[in-house]
């Protein structure tokens with residue numbers, strides 16, 4: 164259920180003030196509420212996307228997770244997937260989670276703080292919203 168709430172909050176992000184909604188998203192991904200989005204917590208989010216549990220998230224799985232929560236998310240899901248699929252294999256491997264984590268971890272200390280999460284997500288979502296004229 165928690166993951167659905169997370170996706171719903173992403174949907175709200177598209178319609179509302181990005182900064183405010185990213186703050187809310189952080190409280191959902193930071194499962195143990197220690198102010199750090201840890202690698203383990205990223206892994207948990209990943210497992211929710213990997214519907215058939217084969218340790219790879221295909222574009223279909225990515226779309227399904229996003230579109231299931233809110234059809235407005237389908238609009239940006241393709242672009243978000245491309246940004247995350249750095250090696251252009253049309254799938255996000257579980258082994259690439261370290262790379263994904265580095266995108267958030269701006270200072271490279273192996274911890275993603277609320278401020279690092281906020282900076283990355285606001286930049287990413289504002290870019291996608293602008294590309295689709297959703298601002």
Ligand SMILES: [Ca+2]
Nearest residue numbers: 193195197199
């Ligand atoms: Ca945490």
Ligand SMILES: [Ca+2]
Nearest residue numbers: 213215217219
């Ligand atoms: Ca899969």
Ligand SMILES: [Ca+2]
Nearest residue numbers: 268270272274
């Ligand atoms: Ca950091």
